[in-house]
Amino acid sequence: MLPCAAMSRQSDDPIARIRATIAAIPRGSVASYGEIAERAGLPGRARMVGRVLGDTPADAPLPWHRVLRASGEFAFPRGSKPAREQQRRLQAEGVEVTNGRVSIGRFGWGRNLDAELWGAPGPIPPPARKRRTPA
DNA sequence: AGCGTGACAAGGT
DNA sequence: GACCTTGCCACGC
Numbered sequence: 022m023l024p025c026a027a028m029s030r031q032s033d034d035p036i037a038r039i040r041a042t043i044a045a046i047p048r049g050s051v052a053s054y055g056e057i058a059e060r061a062g063l064p065g066r067a068r069m070v071g072r073v074l075g076d077t078p079a080d081a082p083l084p085w086h087r088v089l090r091a092s093g094e095f096a097f098p099r100g101s102k103p104a105r106e107q108q109r110r111l112q113a114e115g116v117e118v119t120n121g122r123v124s125i126g127r128f129g130w131g132r133n134l135d136a137e138l139w140g141a142p143g144p145i146p147p148p149a150r151k152r153r154t155p156a
Numbered sequence: 157a158g159c160g161t162g163a164c165a166a167g168g169t
Numbered sequence: 170g171a172c173c174t175t176g177c178c179a180c181g182c
Contacts, residue, residue, distance in 0.1 A: 053164085055166090058165095065165085065177060065178090068163095068165090069178060069179070072162075072178080072180080075163060085163085089163095090165085091165060092165095095163085096163035096164080159181105160181095160182085161180085161181090161182105162179095162180095166174105166175090166176085167174090169171105
């Protein structure tokens with residue numbers, strides 16, 4: 022099923038629909054390539070999403086950084102420049118990145134109620150760290 | 157036109 | 170979890 026009836030007729034061009042779907046990922050949450058494809062009405066075409074992003078410049082007006090592999094890992098090699106940029110952008114909007122990956126369970130589109138309802142995760146405050154008794 | 161390649165995914169081991 | 174295999178689809182050679 023399509024997520025949003027309003028979007029179902031956005032465009033006949035698959036590429037445009039993919040872009041529109043990516044643009045619709047709420048701030049503070051992430052989505053996998055497969056999920057993007059499915060929501061765009063192109064089930065099973067995750068690779069096409071990858072290709073579209075491939076010819077999308079890093080400074081394009083598209084939240085490409087919210088698209089991850091289904092595993093929650095970045096599609097780019099660990100430590101690569103684009104990977105670092107992606108991590109930086111995600112963290113800037115409250116998405117927690119641990120060990121090069123994001124918890125889909127907590128930040129996935131549809132499982133991140135905070136982002137769905139408030140658009141921005143607001144707090145996601147730095148977890149109050151236990152105070153170590155300095156000897 | 158065939159074949160490898162890629163910002164992928166799901167299922168099995 | 171990791172790793173491999175198969176399915177997927179658009180491109181470039």
